[in-house]
Each structure stands twice: as structure tokens, then as C-alpha cells.
Amino acid sequence: MTTADYFEKxxxxxxxxxxxxxxxxxxxxxxxxxxxxECIDRGLTVGMKRVGELFAxxxxxxxxxxxxxxxxxxxxxVLEPALLDNQQRDVLGRVVxxxxxxxxxDIGKTLVGTMLTANGFEVxxxxxxxxxxxxxxxxxxxxxxxxxxxxxxxTTMQQQKKIIEELTSAGLRDQVKVMVGGxxxxxxxxxxxxADGYAVDAIGAVALARRLVGAEPSPGIDD
Amino acid sequence: MFTQTPPIEPIAPAYHVxxxxxxxxxxxxxxxxxxxxxTGIQCPSERALDIYAEHGADVDFENRIVRLPxxxxxxxxxxxxxxxxxxxxxEAFDLDLSKPVTYEATDGTGTKTIDYASRExxxxxxxxxxxxxxxxxxxxxxxxxxxxVSAQDRPIAPSLHELDASFNNTLKHVQxxxxxxxxxxxxxxxxxxxxxxxxxxxxxxxxxxxxxCTIAPLAQDAGAMEAALVAAEAGVPVGFxxxxxxxxxxxxxxxxxxxVGDAEIVSALVLINMAFPGAPVYHSFMPGMTHPRTGAYLxxxxxxxxxGVELAHMWGVPTLAGTFGSDAHTLGxxxxxxxxxxxxxxxxxxxxxxxxMGLLQGSTxxxxxxxxxxxxxxxRAQSDAxxxxxxxxxxxxxVIHAVGPRGHYLRERHTRDFLRKTDFSDVVHITDEKGxxxxxxxxxxxxxxxxxxxxxxxxxxxxxxxxxxxxxxxAENELT
Numbered sequence: 184m185t186t187a188d189y190f191e192k193x194x195x196x197x198x199x200x201x202x203x204x205x206x207x208x209x210x211x212x213x214x215x216x217x218x219x220x221e222c223i224d225r226g227l228t229v230g231m232k233r234v235g236e237l238f239a240x241x242x243x244x245x246x247x248x249x250x251x252x253x254x255x256x257x258x259x260x261v262l263e264p265a266l267l268d269n270q271q272r273d274v275l276g277r278v279v280x281x282x283x284x285x286x287x288x289d290i291g292k293t294l295v296g297t298m299l300t301a302n303g304f305e306v307x308x309x310x311x312x313x314x315x316x317x318x319x320x321x322x323x324x325x326x327x328x329x330x331x332x333x334x335x336x337x338t339t340m341q342q343q344k345k346i347i348e349e350l351t352s353a354g355l356r357d358q359v360k361v362m363v364g365g366x367x368x369x370x371x372x373x374x375x376x377x378a379d380g381y382a383v384d385a386i387g388a389v390a391l392a393r394r395l396v397g398a399e400p401s402p403g404i405d406d
Numbered sequence: 407m408f409t410q411t412p413p414i415e416p417i418a419p420a421y422h423v424x425x426x427x428x429x430x431x432x433x434x435x436x437x438x439x440x441x442x443x444x445t446g447i448q449c450p451s452e453r454a455l456d457i458y459a460e461h462g463a464d465v466d467f468e469n470r471i472v473r474l475p476x477x478x479x480x481x482x483x484x485x486x487x488x489x490x491x492x493x494x495x496x497e498a499f500d501l502d503l504s505k506p507v508t509y510e511a512t513d514g515t516g517t518k519t520i521d522y523a524s525r526e527x528x529x530x531x532x533x534x535x536x537x538x539x540x541x542x543x544x545x546x547x548x549x550x551x552x553x554x555v556s557a558q559d560r561p562i563a564p565s566l567h568e569l570d571a572s573f574n575n576t577l578k579h580v581q582x583x584x585x586x587x588x589x590x591x592x593x594x595x596x597x598x599x600x601x602x603x604x605x606x607x608x609x610x611x612x613x614x615x616x617x618x619c620t621i622a623p624l625a626q627d628a629g630a631m632e633a634a635l636v637a638a639e640a641g642v643p644v645g646f647x648x649x650x651x652x653x654x655x656x657x658x659x660x661x662x663x664x665x666v667g668d669a670e671i672v673s674a675l676v677l678i679n680m681a682f683p684g685a686p687v688y689h690s691f692m693p694g695m696t697h698p699r700t701g702a703y704l705x706x707x708x709x710x711x712x713x714g715v716e717l718a719h720m721w722g723v724p725t726l727a728g729t730f731g732s733d734a735h736t737l738g739x740x741x742x743x744x745x746x747x748x749x750x751x752x753x754x755x756x757x758x759x760x761x762x763m764g765l766l767q768g769s770t771x772x773x774x775x776x777x778x779x780x781x782x783x784x785x786r787a788q789s790d791a792x793x794x795x796x797x798x799x800x801x802x803x804x805v806i807h808a809v810g811p812r813g814h815y816l817r818e819r820h821t822r823d824f825l826r827k828t829d830f831s832d833v834v835h836i837t838d839e840k841g842x843x844x845x846x847x848x849x850x851x852x853x854x855x856x857x858x859x860x861x862x863x864x865x866x867x868x869x870x871x872x873x874x875x876x877x878x879x880x881a882e883n884e885l886t
Contacts, residue, residue: 200822246822253817290814297816383842 189217193226193258198233200250202257209261219265223272227255227262231301245294245385252301275303276396279321279359280331282311283342288335291365291385295331298385299392304329315346319353327359329392334365343368344376360395364388408864411577414499415546416507417753417784420793425713425755431720434668439476441624441669446473448621450628453635454677461680474676482676485683486723492550492643492759493611495577495601495864500611501549501759503724508753510784512542512777513731513765514552515568515584519772522858527771530555532567534772537858538764539575541777544861547784548777550579552617552761555772562882566593569614570874573601577863581726581761583617583647587629591616591636593881598642600873601866609641616642617690617726620670622650631677638678638685645688645726646674651703653696660710663693668717675723688759689718692728703768704733708748715755727752730762730780731769737776737847741766746783753791775850778857782833782846789829 184192189212196205205227212222234251237243243251263272278299282292289311296306309321318330330350332343343363350356360379363372373381379395382388426434446464449455449472459465461482464473489504501509519530522537534555542548553568560567565584572580585594598614599605616637618630637644648667650656656663668691675687691714694703711728718725729749734740745762752760762769763784764777794800805820815821833853836844865871 200819244822244825246816246818246825249817250819250822290816293814294816383840386837387840 184215186217186221189215190222190226190229193222194230194233196258197227197230197251197254198237200247200254202250202254205254205258206261209258213261213265219262220267220270220272222262223259227258228303231255235302248301249294249297252297256300273303274305275393275398276329277305277307277325277327278329278331278392279307279309279318279325279327280333281309281313281318281321282333282335283339283346284312284314285342286334286336286339287311288333288365291335292331292333294385295333295364295382295388298389299331302389302393303398304392315342315349318346319349319355322350322355322359323353329362329395330359331362331364331388331392334363334368337367340365340367340372343372343378347377362388362391362395408862409860411499411543411863412546414494414509414549414578415788416505416509416549417749417788417791418507419753419756419791421754421791422756423751423754424716425709426716431716434664434717435720437665438669438672439479441665442474442479442673443476444473445624445669446471447670447673448472448625449631449673449677451626451631452628454626454628454631457635457677457681472673474673479672479676482679482683483672483721483723485679485685486675486687486721487684488722489724489758490643490686491611492579492581492615493602493607493613494550494579495613495866497611499549499578501579503758506756508727508729508749508757509549509759510547510729510749510763511550511581511759511761512538512548512552512554513762513769514554514582516555516765516767516770516772517558518767518770519555520774522774522854525774529558530772531559532557532564532571535568535571536575537774538772538777539572540861540863541854541857542764543576543578543863544857545777545781547781547788548578548763550581550759551576552581552583554764556584563590563593563878563885565590566597566878566881569594569597570878573597573613573874574866574871575863579613579615581615581617583619585616585637586618586627586633588632588636589884590881591633593877595636595640595642596877597874598640600870600877603870612640612642612686614642615688616644618644618646618674620646620648620667620674622648622655622670623666624670624673626670626674631674634674634678635681638682638687641686643686643688644678645690646671647690647692647726649692649694651694651696652706653698654701656693658696660706660713664691664710664713664717667691667693667714672721675721688724688726689721690714690726690728691717705731705744705768708744708751711748712751712755712757715752715757719756724758727755727757727760728762729757729760730764730783732766733768734766735771736766737773737779741776742779742783745780746787749784750787750790753787775847775854778833778850778853779846782831782850785829785831 363378380391382391462478492501519534538554557564557567601613602608634644648670650667652663656666730745763780
């Protein structure tokens with residue numbers, strides 16, 4: 184296989200959603216002496232971009248995106264440790280993501296995390312039923328630039344406000360943009376509590392995150 | 407270049423309901439026997455009166471009243487086939503009435519059209535029939551086609567022009583409710599013979615069927631009955647639709663309305679099978695309700711039409727059920743009321759065929775987008791009737807085990823595969839750029855426009871087209 188073949192096969196493993204195959208290809212590529220960063224940029228990223236395009240045209244559904252992202256993550260787990268000291272994978276931003284305290288709903292949050300990962304963000308998913316302090320601690324630990332807080336209950340909405348208040352108290356509010364989402368929330372709620380944005384679903388969350396980090400518009404996501 | 411016509415997708419119910427008990431059905435049977443023997447039916451056709459008299463009916467020629475003893479009725483109906491095939495242009499579009507499915511048709515025959523391009527209301531024309539036939543040809547929910555509006559720009563033989571536009575623009579079976587006198591019927595049969603290509607095919611898979619209305623209460627139309635006899639002689643299926651109006655042309659009770667309507671239909675079915683034993687016929691009960699203040703014709707609730715299905719089967723013939731149709735003046739909530747539900751109920755009662763999709767204002771107004779929207783209601787009825795697949799793949803116990811508690815299924819290949827197999831609507835729940843859903847009316851309009859721009863069914867052969875034109879010209883010359 185030529186170098187170009189490896190890149191093409193890595194891309195294809197992401198497009199068709201084959202995590203095991205992607206991981207195996209990544210190992211073989213490294214064993215053959217290929218550059219890890221090139222495998223990411225010319226293989227995995229190209230594949231994920233194609234997955235996004237197929238989703239935008241209606242051909243792919245959410246599971247296709249998630250399985251594609253899983254394939255990418257499986258290969259990244261092999262390739263990232265092999266990056267040279269002076270190499271760094273391009274990420275659009277680092278996101279701390281979680282469901283607020285008192286709320287155990289996490290499928291929406293998980294979906295947002297997967298979509299953000301698939302679209303070039305590095306996501307630290309802190310899980311569900313997480314107190315505001317854990318969001319703050321995660322921002323400090325990761326030096327994140329975005330926070331995503333999800334809630335499905337009217338009784339736990341106030342926790343989103345509390346996260347913003349605690350980020351402010353910790354002196355981190357200027358460092359991060361805060362996104363809120365979940366069934367009881369809306370743009371008006373985001374405005375009321377001083378969040379930087381609201382998205383109705385995972386696709387909207389990606390568009391919002393891209394806008395908040397000043398990324399170039401992406402077809403299918405930002406249109 | 408032509409485009410492929412998608413396959414038809416009839417409703418295939420996995421379970422059934424009964425509305426009337428056996429005792430109630432027997433009450434209606436006895437009621438029809440009593441009405442036809444005691445009260446009789448008015449029949450102005452000399453030819454029909456002679457046929458009735460020759461086969462044991464008590465005919466009052468002076469007053470043109472026919473009275474039918476029960477044994478005469480039963481003898482004639484025993485000849486009528488329970489099942490037969492109504493043909494499409496190719497066998498893929500045949501309607502096999504022995505199958506446990508319900509085939510649906512468009513509504514007809516309106517007189518007004520919201521123009522496909524200008525969106526202004528005007529009198530209907532032949533081109534509207536052609537366009538709506540192409541839309542119906544594309545939609546899998548439509549199994550056969552009624553000319554949806556009248557070709558009013560063709561004042562001589564409009565019903566034949568409607569057939570011409572229909573045969574030229576759909577591969578599906580065509581059923582006409584506007585061929586209602588003998589001469590026109592002869593030309594219509596000639597046109598059907600051209601489409602069928604052979605006499606044998608005309609009889610075994612007739613591409614045309616006729617629908618004849620009786621007159622409530624308890625009367626027949628001379629021309630229409632003679633048209634029916636022409637069709638039956640050629641082996642073309644003919645159905646009889648009674649439309650008694652509860653409170654005006656029928657008693658102000660549902661049961662009384664059913665009694666009047668059923669007697670009308672049975673009297674006509676009997677005539678056809680007296681004249682041509684074994685002729686394919688069908689029973690169609692489509693009553694209305696009199697508005698108590700305006701006297702206007704309103705649609706009944708769905709169960710009334712479904713009972714019509716049970717009456718047809720009681721007599722041993724197939725049915726054409728009234729499954730859609732709306733009194734609404736425009737698209738919207740009222741237009742969506744009942745259509746899918748009535749279709750669902752009639753299918754569960756075992757209706758072989760049904761009609762009524764795509765018109766508003768009591769079957770008088772063709773709205774360009776109504777057919778696509780009714781097809782969505784049909785999809786719901788079809789899905790609701792389909793039952794449930796509980797095979798291991800569908801129960802998915804292994805997948806549930808693999809995901810375990812508190813996991814999710816979005817990253818499972820099983821999810822991906824089955825979501826891809828799911829028949830999602832292309833009209834409702836279409837996402838917009840703001841994360842919401844698009845207005846289904848606008849999506850339906852776009853879909854209709856797309857069909858008209860892109861779907862061009864396989865044309866008839868040039869010789870068939872020329873022959874249809876010749877028949878039309880001959881008819882116009884004779885009927886001028």
C-alpha cells in the first residue's frame with residue numbers, strides 16, 4: 184500500500200464507520216513509518232469531513248455520525264501518542280461538557296459531545312448529575328475555552344445559572360464561553376442567565392460552538 | 407425520456423375489526439330484501455326494465471318501478487365474482503382484489519382548480535387531469551387513478567378527454583365516475599381496449615373501470631345504467647355508488663341511510679349480473695349528511711363508510727370505500743380531519759379499494775398540494791394497520807444486552823441499519839436551518855413542483871396515442 188492508500192483507507196474507515204478497522208489501520212500505518220499527524224490530517228479528518236457532508240445532504244443519520252466519530256476516536260487513540268513533541272493536532276477548541284446537578288439525563292449531552300468531537304473539538308465529558316463546582320474544576324484542569332451545560336428538567340435549570348456564577352467567582356468567566364441546552368431551555372433563558380449561546384440540538388450546538396470560537400463557516404453545519 | 411413509476415404500496419392490514427354484528431348485518435340484508443320487494447326501485451331505462459322483467463322481477467312498466475323478490479336478488483348476486491383483477495398498464499400496477507390489501511385512489515371529479523403555476527382558482531381543464539395523473543402516478547400511496555377534475559375546456563365528450571389525459575399520464579388503473587351514458591361508454595371501452603392491447607387483456611386485466619351513481623332515494627339514472635351495461639358486456643368492472651344524504655334524501659338516521667343506499671346498490675348489481683352473469687361489479691356506499699341549517703352535503707364520520715365495506719362483503723362483492731374527501735375550503739386542520747382515520751378503519755374492515763385523496767370543498771376543488779399531503783395521512787394509516795414485526799432482529803434482545811443499563815443505542819450498527827430501513831416522511835419533520843422543522847405545506851408544494859418537473863411516466867406507444875386521438879375525434883363528431 185502506498186502512503187496515499189493508507190490515508191484513503193483511514194478516511195474510508197471513518198466514512199463507513201468501522202472503529203476496529205480504523206484502529207488497525209492506524210497501527211499498521213505507524214508500523215510502516217507513516218507520520219501520525221499526516222494520518223490524522225489527510226486520513227481521519229478527510230473522512231470525518233465527508234461524513235459531515237453526507238449528513239448535511241440527508242444521506243447519513245445520527246448513528247452514521249456517531250459510528251464515524253467512534254472510528255476516528257479509535258484511530259486517534261493510536262495516533263495521538265505517536266505525535267512528535269513539536270506536533271499538535273489542530274482542534275477548534277477544548278470543551279467541558281456535562282449534565283447539571285440533579286439531572287441524570289445524558290443522551291443529549293453525549294450526542295453533543297460526539298458531534299463536537301466529530302467536528303474538530305476536544306471534549307472532556309464530565310458526565311451527568313455534576314455540581315457546578317465540577318464544571319469549574321474541569322475548566323481549570325483542561326484550560327478549556329468552552330463549557331456546555333445540559334438540563335432536561337425545569338427543576339434543575341437553575342444549575343446552569345449557578346455554573347456561570349461559579350465560573351465568574353473563580354475568575355474564569357472571561358476565559359470560557361458558556362453554551363446551554365436541553366428541553367426546558369431557550370435562547371431567552373440563555374440571555375437571562377448570561378450564557379453565551381443556546382442550541383436546540385446537537386447540530387445546532389456544533390454551529391454555536393464554531394461561532395463562539397470564531398471558526399470559518401462550515402457547509403452543512405453553519406448554513 | 408421517461409421516468410420509472412414507483413411501485414404501488416397498498417395498505418396491508420395485519421389485523422381486522424368488525425363494526426356490525428352478524429345480527430345487525432342480517433337486519434340490513436332483510437331490510438334491503440324488504441325495500442326492494444315492497445317499495446321497489448325506479449328505473450327509467452327501457453333496456454334495464456326488460457332485463458329485470460326477463461329475470462323474474464316484478465316490473466311496473468308504466469311507472470318504471472322494479473320490485474325484486476329475495477330469491478331473484480340472490481340468484482343474480484350468486485353470479486357476481488367475489489374477486490377479480492383491475493389492470494394497470496403493466497402487471498406491476500394490477501389491482502388483485504383477492505389480496506388482503508386496500509388499494510386507494512384519488513378523488514374526483516372536481517370542477518375547480520387552484521392553478522399549479524399561478525395558484526389562482528379557476529375552472530378545471532384537461533391539463534389539470536394530466537398533471538394530477540402524473541402526480542398520482544409518482545405517489546406509491548395511489549394505487550389507481552380517478553380523473554380528479556372535469557375537462558371543462560373540452561365541452562364535447564369531456565369524460566373521454568379526461569380518460570385520454572389519464573391513460574396518457576399514468577400507468578395505473580383508471581376508474582371513471584363521469585362516463586354516464588351509453589354512447590360515451592362505448593367510446594370509453596374502445597379507449598380501454600387500445601390501452602389493454604388485446605381483447606383477452608381487456609377482460610382479464612381491464613385498465614378501466616366505471617363508477618355509476620344511483621339516485622337517492624331508490625332510483626337509477628337511465629343513461630348511467632345503460633353505460634354500466636355497455637361496460638359489463640365488455641368485461642369492464644362497474645361499480646354502483648349510492649350517496650344518500652342523511653336527513654334529506656335518506657332518513658335522518660345512519661341505519662336508515664344505510665338501508666336506502668344498500669337497496670339502491672343491490673338493485674343495480676342485480677341488473678348487471680342478470681344481463682351478464684359473472685360480470686365484475688363492486689358496491690360503493692358514500693353517503694353524506696345534510697347540514698341542518700344550510701342543507702349542504704357534509705361528510706359522515708369514518709365508521710359509516712367502513713360499514714359500507716361490511717355490507718358489500720355481506721353481498722359477496724368487492725367494495726369501493728369512501729376513505730378520504732374533505733369539506734374543508736382550504737388546506738389546513740379541517741382538511742386533515744378524518745382522511746387517514748377513515749382510510750385506516752376501512753382497511754381494517756377489509757376494503758378492497760377506496761377513493762377520495764386530493765380534493766377539497768366536498769370533492770369539487772383540486773388543490774395542487776393536497777394529494778401529497780393526503781399521501782402523508784395514508785402513510786400513517788398504512789403504518790398503523792401494518793402490525794408489528796417481533797422477529798429476533800426486531801426484538802433486538804442481544805443489542806439491548808450489549809448496550810446494558812444506562813447506555814444508548816445511537817452508536818449501534820443495529821440502530822444504523824434499522825434507521826436506514828425506516829420509512830421516514832419526506833414532508834413532515836423536515837429540519838430547517840434553525841434546528842426546527844419546515845412548514846409541511848411548503849414542503850408539500852416543493853414536492854409537488856418537483857414531481858411535475860421530474861416525473862414523466864412511460865408514454866403509451868405512438869400508435870396507441872394516435873388511436874386514442876382518433877377515437878376522441880370520432881366521439882366528438884358523433885356527440886356534436
